[in-house]
Amino acid sequence: MTDTAVPGTARPAATSGPAARPTRVRYSVIALIFLITSINYADRATFSIAGSAASAELGLSPVQMGYILSAFAWAYVLAQVPGGLLLDKFGTKRVYAVAIATWSLFTATQGFVGLGFVGLVPGLSVLATLFCLRFLVGVAEAPSFPGNARIVAAWFPGAERGTASAIFNSAQYFSLVAFAPLMGWLVHSFGWRSVFYVMGVLGLLATGVFLAYIHSPIRHPQINAAELAHIEAGGGLIRMEEAVAVRAPSFTWTNIRQLLANRMLVGIYLGQYCINVLTYFFVTWFPIYLVKERGFDIMHAGFAAAAPALCGFAGGLVGGYVSDLLLRRTGSIDIARKGPLLVGMLLASLIIACVFVRSEWLIITLMAVAFFGKGVASLGWAVVSDVAPKELAGLTSGVFNMFGNVAGIVTPIVIGYIVAATGSFDWALVFVGAHCLLTIVAYFGIVGPIRRVELAK
Numbered sequence: 001m002t003d004t005a006v007p008g009t010a011r012p013a014a015t016s017g018p019a020a021r022p023t024r025v026r027y028s029v030i031a032l033i034f035l036i037t038s039i040n041y042a043d044r045a046t047f048s049i050a051g052s053a054a055s056a057e058l059g060l061s062p063v064q065m066g067y068i069l070s071a072f073a074w075a076y077v078l079a080q081v082p083g084g085l086l087l088d089k090f091g092t093k094r095v096y097a098v099a100i101a102t103w104s105l106f107t108a109t110q111g112f113v114g115l116g117f118v119g120l121v122p123g124l125s126v127l128a129t130l131f132c133l134r135f136l137v138g139v140a141e142a143p144s145f146p147g148n149a150r151i152v153a154a155w156f157p158g159a160e161r162g163t164a165s166a167i168f169n170s171a172q173y174f175s176l177v178a179f180a181p182l183m184g185w186l187v188h189s190f191g192w193r194s195v196f197y198v199m200g201v202l203g204l205l206a207t208g209v210f211l212a213y214i215h216s217p218i219r220h221p222q223i224n225a226a227e228l229a230h231i232e233a234g235g236g237l238i239r240m241e242e243a244v245a246v247r248a249p250s251f252t253w254t255n256i257r258q259l260l261a262n263r264m265l266v267g268i269y270l271g272q273y274c275i276n277v278l279t280y281f282f283v284t285w286f287p288i289y290l291v292k293e294r295g296f297d298i299m300h301a302g303f304a305a306a307a308p309a310l311c312g313f314a315g316g317l318v319g320g321y322v323s324d325l326l327l328r329r330t331g332s333i334d335i336a337r338k339g340p341l342l343v344g345m346l347l348a349s350l351i352i353a354c355v356f357v358r359s360e361w362l363i364i365t366l367m368a369v370a371f372f373g374k375g376v377a378s379l380g381w382a383v384v385s386d387v388a389p390k391e392l393a394g395l396t397s398g399v400f401n402m403f404g405n406v407a408g409i410v411t412p413i414v415i416g417y418i419v420a421a422t423g424s425f426d427w428a429l430v431f432v433g434a435h436c437l438l439t440i441v442a443y444f445g446i447v448g449p450i451r452r453v454e455l456a457k
Contacts, residue, residue, distance in 0.1 A: 022226035026155040029220075030164050032213055033148055036100060036206050037171035040144050042179035043107045043137060043199050044072055045283040047130075049183040050192035052291050057192070058114050058126050066416020069284040071131040073408020075138030080405065083142035084398020087150060091241050093214050096147040101207040103140035106133055108200025111193035145381070146397035150240065153385045153393055155217055157234020159328055162336065165382035166320020170375060172279060173312030180287070181303050216241040237390065255392055255455070259399050262453055264387065267446030271341075272380045272404030274442060277435040278348060280411040282308070282371065285419075285428070293425045294360060304364055311368040315375025319344060323379055333450045337383050338443055340376050345436045347373025352433035355426045370436075377439065380404065389453045396453075407435075 047054070047069060055065055086095045110133045114126050148168045156164045179199075186194045215221070217228060217238040232238050259265055290296040290304055319340045327336035351370040354363055380400070388396035415428040 020224055020226045022230050023222060023224045025220055025223040025227060026160075026164075026217075026231065028222075029151065029155050029214065030167050032209065033151055033168045034171045034174070036210060037144065037148065037168050038175040038178060039100075039199070039203050039206050040103070040141060041172045041175035041283060042183070043103060043203065044141070045176060045180070045287075046107060046110070046183065046195050046199055047134065048284050048287050049180060050187055050195045051288055053187050053192040058130075060127065062420045063416050064127050065288070066413045068127065068130050068134060069412035069416075070409050071134035072138040072141075073280065073405050073412070075135040076142055076405045076408060077138075077402050079139045079142035080146070080398040080402030081395065082398075084146045084395045084401075087143055087146055087398075088392070088395060091216075092147045092150045092154075093211070093216075093241075095143050096214070097207055097211050099140050099143045099147075100203055100210060103137050104200045104203025104207070106136045106140060107203060108197055109133055111196030111200075142398075142401075145401050149381050149384055149388075149397040150393050151214070152381070153237050153388070154240045155231065155236060155238075157231050157236050158386070159234055159324055161385045162323035162327065162379060162382040163317075163320040165385060166316045166323070166375075166378065169378050169381055170313045170316025170320075172283070173309040173316060173371065173375060176283070176309035177306045177313060180306050180309065184287075184303065237393070240393065255395065256399075258453075258455055259392070259396060264447050264450065265396075265400075265453065267442045267448070268380065268383055268387070269400055269403035270446065271439050271442035272400060273407050274435040274439040275345075275374065275378060275380065276404045276407035277411050278351070278370070278374050278432055280408045281415065281428070281432045282312075284408075284412045285415050285425075286367075289425050289428075292419075294363060296360075307364050308367040308371040312371035312375040315344065315372035316378055317375075318372075319376035319379060320382070322376075323382065333386055337379050337386070337450055338447075341379055341443055342377075342440060344373040344375070344377025345439045348377065349373075349433045349436040351436070352430055354429050374436075383450060386450060387452050389455045391455060 051065060051069070054060070060068070083095075083099075110130065113129050113133070149165070152161055152164045152168070183195045183199075186198060217223060217231060217236070228238060286308075296304055323336045323340050326339060327333060330336065348370045350366055350373070354366050357363060357366065381397075384397055384400050411432075414431060415425070418428045418431065419425060
C-alpha cells in the first residue's frame with residue numbers, strides 16, 4: 001500500500017463534500033483480501049490433500065509426512081518478525097505483492113519433486129526437497145496475515161474491525177470449501193502433482209489483481225471524502241502507509257521487550273497458539289485422517305473436508321458480526337471479544353467426542369460443530385487491531401502470528417508421532433481438543449482487560 005507520490009498530496013477521486021454519500025470501497029478491499037487469503041490457505045493445504053497419493057508414490061512414512069507438513073510452519077514462525085518489519089518499512093502493498101508471487105512459485109515447484117530433476121536421490125533426498133520447498137512457501141507467506149491486519153487497521157473503523165478481521169480469517173475455512181473438492185478431483189483425475197501446478201498459477205493471477213486494486217485509503221482512486229471521514233472518525237489509521245518512508249525503525253530490542261513483557265499480549269499470543277492447533281490439524285492431517293482412519297477415498301475426503309470448513313466459515317462470520325454487535329450495544333471490548341471466544345472454544349472442544357463414535361455422518365457432524373465453534377472464537381486478529389501500539393502495527397502482528405504459528409510446527413509432528421506409535425488418531429484428537437480449553441484459560445486467566453498498548457517513551 002505504498003505509492004511513490006509525496007505524502008499528503010493525493011486526493012480521493014470523489015470529494016463532493018461532507019454531505020456526499022460515503023463510498024464503500026473498504027468492502028471491496030476486504031473481499032479481495034478474503035479471496036487472496038483463501039488461496040493462501042489452500043496453498044498450505046495442498047500437501048494434506050495430495051499427501052496420501054504422494055506418500056504412496058514417494059515412499060514416505062507417517063513421521064516423514066509429519067515433518068513435511070510442519071515445514072511450512074517452521075519458516076512461517078521464523079519469518080514473522082522479519083515480515084512485520086518489512087511491512088513497517090516498505091509498506092503493505094509492495095511487500096504483500098512480492099509475497100503472493102513468491103509463495104505461488106514455490107507451490108508450483110513442489111509438483112516437480114521426484115521427476116528426476118528435483119529430488120534426485122530417492123527417500124531422504126525427496127523428503128529434504130519437499131521440506132525445503134514447503135519451508136520456502138512458509139517464508140514467502142509470512143507477511144500475509146500481518147499485512148491483512150494492517151489493511152484492516154487502515155481501512156476500517158474500530159466498530160467494524162471484528163467483522164472485517166473475521167472475514168479475512170474465515171478464509172481459512174472457505175479455502176477448503178472452495179479448493180478441497182477441486183484439489184481432491186485434481187488428484188483423482190490428473191494425479192497429485194496437478195494440485196501444485198494449478199494452485200501456483202492461481203496465485204500468480206491473484207498477484208496481478210492485488211497490485212491493480214490495493215492502495216492506501218487516502219490514495220485509492222475510488223474512495224470519496226465521506227468514506228475517509230467515516231473511517232478516520234472511527235479510529236481507522238488511514239495515513240498508516242504514508243509515514244513509511246520517514247518512520248523510525250520499528251525493530252529495536254526495547255520495542256520487542258515491551259511487547260513480550262506485556263501480560264495482556266502474552267495471553268493473546270498463547271491463545272492464538274492454542275486456537276491454531278485446531279487450524280493446523282485441519283489443514284494438515286484432517287484429510288489424511290479421513291482417508292486412513294475413516295476409510296474415505298481421496299475424492300470423497302476432499303468433499304467431506306468441505307463440510308466442516310463451510311461451518312468454520314459460517315462461524316467466523318457469525319463471531320465477527322456478534323462481536324461488533326456486542327461492542328456497539330455494550331461499549332465493552334472485553335465482552336465483545338471474549339464472549340464469542342468462550343462459547344466458540346467450548347463448542348470446538350467437542351472434537352474430542354469423535355474418539356467415541358464410529359458413524360461417518362456423526363464424525364463429520366461433530367467436526368462441523370467443532371469448526372463452527374473455532375470460527376466463532378477466531379477473533380485474535382481483531383484483538384490485535386484493537387491493542388497493537390499504533391507505531392508498531394506490523395511488528396506486533398508479526399510477533400502475534402509467530403507465536404500462533406508455533407502450532408504449525410508442533411501439531412503435525414506430534415500427531416505424526418502419535419499415529420506412528422498408536423496406529424490411531426484418537427489421542428491426536430484429545431491433544432487438539434485440550435488446546436481448545438487452554439485457549440479459554442489464556443483469555444480469561446492471563447489477558448485481563450483488553451486495551452491498546454502505549455509504548456514507554
